Amino acid sequence: MKLRVRFSKFGPVKFIGHLDIMRFVQKAIKAAKIPVKYSEGFSPHQILSFAAPLGVGVESESEYFDMEVTSLDGCELFKGDLDAQMCEGMSILGVYLLPEKSKNAMASVAFASYRIVMHREDAKEYIGKAVETFKNSEHVLSYKETKSGVQERDLKEAVLEIGVNSKEIYFTVDASSGGNLKPATLMNALFKPFGIELKPWDYQIIRTEVCRADEQGEPVPLIYGLEQLS
Amino acid sequence: MRKLALPDEILLQIDKPARYIGGEKNSVMKDKSLIDVRFVMCFPDLYEIGMSHLGIQILYDMFNSFEDTWCERVYSPGTDLDAIMREREIPLFALESQDPVKSFDFLGITLQYEMCYTNILQILDLSKIPFDAGKRTWDDPIVIGGGPCSYNPEPIAKFFDLFYIGEGETRYRELLDLYKKDRAAGVSREEFLHHAGQLPGIYAPSLYNVKYKENGLIESFHPIFDDVPKTVRKEVVEDLSKTYYPTRPVLPFIKATQDRLVLEIMRGCIRGCRFCQAGQLYRPIRERSLEVLKQYAKELIANTGHEEICLSSLSSSDYSHLQELLLFLIDECDANKINISLPSLRIDQFSLDVMNKVQDVKKTSLTFAPEAGTQRLRNVINKGLTEDDILSGSKMAFEGGWNKVKLYFMLGLPTETEEDIKGIGKLCNEIAKVYFDTVPKEKRNGQKIQITASTSFFIPKPFTAFQWAPMNTQEEFREKAYQTRCGILETLNQRSIKYNWHDTDVSVLEGVFARGDRKIAEVIEKAYEKGCIFDAWNETFHYDKWLESFDECGLSIDFYTTRTREDDEVFPWDFIDIGVTKAFLLREWKNALNEKVTANCRAQCQGCGAASYGVGFYCPGGK
Numbered sequence: 001m002k003l004r005v006r007f008s009k010f011g012p013v014k015f016i017g018h019l020d021i022m023r024f025v026q027k028a029i030k031a032a033k034i035p036v037k038y039s040e041g042f043s044p045h046q047i048l049s050f051a052a053p054l055g056v057g058v059e060s061e062s063e064y065f066d067m068e069v070t071s072l073d074g075c076e077l078f079k080g081d082l083d084a085q086m087c088e089g090m091s092i093l094g095v096y097l098l099p100e101k102s103k104n105a106m107a108s109v110a111f112a113s114y115r116i117v118m119h120r121e122d123a124k125e126y127i128g129k130a131v132e133t134f135k136n137s138e139h140v141l142s143y144k145e146t147k148s149g150v151q152e153r154d155l156k157e158a159v160l161e162i163g164v165n166s167k168e169i170y171f172t173v174d175a176s177s178g179g180n181l182k183p184a185t186l187m188n189a190l191f192k193p194f195g196i197e198l199k200p201w202d203y204q205i206i207r208t209e210v211c212r213a214d215e216q217g218e219p220v221p222l223i224y225g226l227e228q229l230s
Numbered sequence: 231m232r233k234l235a236l237p238d239e240i241l242l243q244i245d246k247p248a249r250y251i252g253g254e255k256n257s258v259m260k261d262k263s264l265i266d267v268r269f270v271m272c273f274p275d276l277y278e279i280g281m282s283h284l285g286i287q288i289l290y291d292m293f294n295s296f297e298d299t300w301c302e303r304v305y306s307p308g309t310d311l312d313a314i315m316r317e318r319e320i321p322l323f324a325l326e327s328q329d330p331v332k333s334f335d336f337l338g339i340t341l342q343y344e345m346c347y348t349n350i351l352q353i354l355d356l357s358k359i360p361f362d363a364g365k366r367t368w369d370d371p372i373v374i375g376g377g378p379c380s381y382n383p384e385p386i387a388k389f390f391d392l393f394y395i396g397e398g399e400t401r402y403r404e405l406l407d408l409y410k411k412d413r414a415a416g417v418s419r420e421e422f423l424h425h426a427g428q429l430p431g432i433y434a435p436s437l438y439n440v441k442y443k444e445n446g447l448i449e450s451f452h453p454i455f456d457d458v459p460k461t462v463r464k465e466v467v468e469d470l471s472k473t474y475y476p477t478r479p480v481l482p483f484i485k486a487t488q489d490r491l492v493l494e495i496m497r498g499c500i501r502g503c504r505f506c507q508a509g510q511l512y513r514p515i516r517e518r519s520l521e522v523l524k525q526y527a528k529e530l531i532a533n534t535g536h537e538e539i540c541l542s543s544l545s546s547s548d549y550s551h552l553q554e555l556l557l558f559l560i561d562e563c564d565a566n567k568i569n570i571s572l573p574s575l576r577i578d579q580f581s582l583d584v585m586n587k588v589q590d591v592k593k594t595s596l597t598f599a600p601e602a603g604t605q606r607l608r609n610v611i612n613k614g615l616t617e618d619d620i621l622s623g624s625k626m627a628f629e630g631g632w633n634k635v636k637l638y639f640m641l642g643l644p645t646e647t648e649e650d651i652k653g654i655g656k657l658c659n660e661i662a663k664v665y666f667d668t669v670p671k672e673k674r675n676g677q678k679i680q681i682t683a684s685t686s687f688f689i690p691k692p693f694t695a696f697q698w699a700p701m702n703t704q705e706e707f708r709e710k711a712y713q714t715r716c717g718i719l720e721t722l723n724q725r726s727i728k729y730n731w732h733d734t735d736v737s738v739l740e741g742v743f744a745r746g747d748r749k750i751a752e753v754i755e756k757a758y759e760k761g762c763i764f765d766a767w768n769e770t771f772h773y774d775k776w777l778e779s780f781d782e783c784g785l786s787i788d789f790y791t792t793r794t795r796e797d798d799e800v801f802p803w804d805f806i807d808i809g810v811t812k813a814f815l816l817r818e819w820k821n822a823l824n825e826k827v828t829a830n831c832r833a834q835c836q837g838c839g840a841a842s843y844g845v846g847f848y849c850p851g852g853k
């Protein structure tokens with residue numbers, strides 16, 4: 001049986017990278033005595049799949065991983081048991097049953113939503129204008145250096161939604177394995193027209209949701225339609 | 231949520247910011263307003279290294295079990311953060327509260343290896359605590375050292391207010407109580423140190439005066455007050471089954487160098503190898519009861535969810551219930567999907583069976599530590615491992631499917647000759663021969679025998695039989711490493727043998743610090759000022775700067791390393807009483823020179839002196 005677990009990550013733990021969070025979660029699952037399934041062999045490991053990796057420095061209201069379990073006995077306690085094994089800044093928000101045939105968390109990710117808290121004073125006054133300008137442009141080109149030369153990308157194609165809400169910028173962007181748009185890339189593009197070069201520490205990125213695409217190709221949270229166990 | 235000492239801007243630009251944020255699972259937070267004593271425990275090396283150390287976890291657990299005390303941790307900032315902290319004048323802070331180290335009552339520094347001495351100065355410097363203990367005020371924490379290097383604290387005595395000599399579990403409560411009492415009474419810092427220096431196990435360097443002879447040797451070492459003891463006796467835990475144990479260890483987010491649960495099964499060692507300092511320091515031998523260990527193992531596994539556990543002791547094969555313990559662990563770990571990482575066990579049928587169960591035979595290697603290439607030299611160092619043990623052990627292992635063997639040797643041991651060095655290659659060659667004789671071609675499955683011989687350079691350490699021995703010069707070391715390599719190349723099976731050795735510069739310094747006196751402090755300070763730090767790391771080690779520093783201080787390296795000590799020389803560490811007597815060590819030094827073997831504690835007590843603690847497992851009158 002497969003379960004999908006939703007968790008949040010705030011505060012100092014935002015500096016813990018993806019691989020370390022994975023190791024942390026593995027220990028937590030073991031300590032919580034969840035009947036997780038292990039691989040065979042000399043060093044058995046848990047069968048886990050994490051959704052989209054979160055960059056160092058980014059906080060999140062909604063992260064996901066899938067785990068395979070050997071039994072659902074006591075599954076109404078899984079959330080509480082796992083949450084008791086978390087550290088400062090990490091909370092388990094829910095445990096959901098994943099139908100057998102579903103794609104795993106990593107393969108399902110298509111979009112991600114973010115909100116941005118701007119710390120830099122001189123950039124704050126441009127928040128509204130930056131988003132307006134982006135919305136009104138036909139193309140917003142961004143350039144990335146790769147091994148095979150400079151790659152051009154039209155960010156308009158990767159951004160599904162963007163707006164401002166109580167002084168925070170929010171947006172939903174492509175997060176698929178082939179087309180993942182880093183929030184920092186979009187932020188740089190938003191403020192470039194105003195001569196503002198943002199540094200990663202000038203603003204706080206908070207991921208608000210990780211989504212798959214529904215039948216119409218629209219973003220829905222990774223737990224959309226799943227039965228919540230605890 | 232806690233506010234971090236470093237802004238995001240810095241944390242996002244340095245390597246491994248996780249080193250500096252605290253908040254790990256099982257790290258302890260307390261309400262400052264309810265705390266009387268704030269203690270910060272420092273391992274003066276990078277976080278990943280310090281977090282691998284059991285001793286700190288034990289003390290962290292102990293201090294935090296005291297309701298009036300909050301113990302936090304601090305490690306050496308990496309060189310990238312170090313530069314930023316200096317430039318912006320950010321004071322060094324403790325991980326849990328993120329408060330400046332300087333604001334604490336105590337700064338405890340564990341001294342695990344000599345090559346961390348400049349890192350101690352980095353810690354003090356970044357904390358804005360004066361290097362010179364005599365210049366500190368009540369605005370500075372009491373700086374207290376402990377751990378193996380505190381058994382010769384003299385080279386760094388100047389930088390410390392106090393040293394705790396021995397196992398930390400026994401006397402800290404008294405020290406903290408004294409501190410609370412003295413602070414409430416408003417006594418001066420000097421007075422407090424004077425009081426502390428009278429507690430058992432506590433050494434306050436400022437209370438002692440050293441006089442030197444013209445030739446640089448110590449003439450006398452005396453307390454300056456009548457009520458301060460002449461010798462400081464090592465503290466030992468009487469019953470290892472009834473003391474503190476961190477069954478809820480702090481779990482680092484980033485991978486520690488030793489990323490596993492640790493079950494300490496005993497302290498001390500029955501073996502009496504003459505080069506080994508730990509073997510003497512931790513006498514008498516004390517075992518933890520099997521029942522207690524089983525309980526600890528269960529709790530550790532349940533509390534952490536860790537995927538690996540290991541046993542810790544100086545010689546696990548000598549633990550009297552090893553078989554039962556391992557069989558229990560195998561079941562327990564199998565049920566919980568946990569790996570057991572085995573200590574290097576003496577190779578016999580039992581240990582091979584155990585290894586077979588918990589490891590992939592194809593991937594793991596057998597480990598032997600003959601330390602010397604010939605039986606003669608092994609007798610000199612009292613290493614009770616014979617060529618026959620090694621060859622028959624290897625044969626058994628090869629039959630069981632192993633084909634990798636690692637061997638550890640030392641170069642520069644007292645009385646070493648060319649023949650001993652050649653013996654290293656010969657021994658490796660014999661092992662290869664055993665493989666080819668034991669495993670017929672058709673059974674090798676295309677596998678080859680892989681023998682790895684590693685040599686380190688022998689450094690005489692205080693409180694060993696070899697504390698009188700001259701250390702080799704660098705030229706001798708290099709020549710010997712070269713001879714070892716040639717010796718291996720001359721053997722028939724040289725293609726199956728790989729040889730590893732390290733450079734010698736660091737060994738020379740380690741040799742100086744190990745047997746150094748108070749004069750060395752100036753050299754350490756000079757070298758630090760010239761930029762020496764993280765001396766244990768190749769990239770950051772600058773031998774030339776050290777040589778300059780010795781020169782400028784007018785001190786000779788050879789005086790500390792290559793000089794032969796007279797039998798009656800007064801050593802800088804003689805004021806410490808570890809139970810094992812100097813007379814016993816001298817007898818062992820003579821036995822060594824006569825190539826005479828001494829039996830181990832289990833076979834026959836040798837009257838080393840450690841029985842005086844009354845708690846040794848094998849000692850007459852012990853437990």
Ligand code: SF4
Nearest residue numbers: 831835836838841849
């Ligand atoms: S007193 Fe005897 S048994 Fe005890 S540690 Fe010393 S030599 Fe070993």
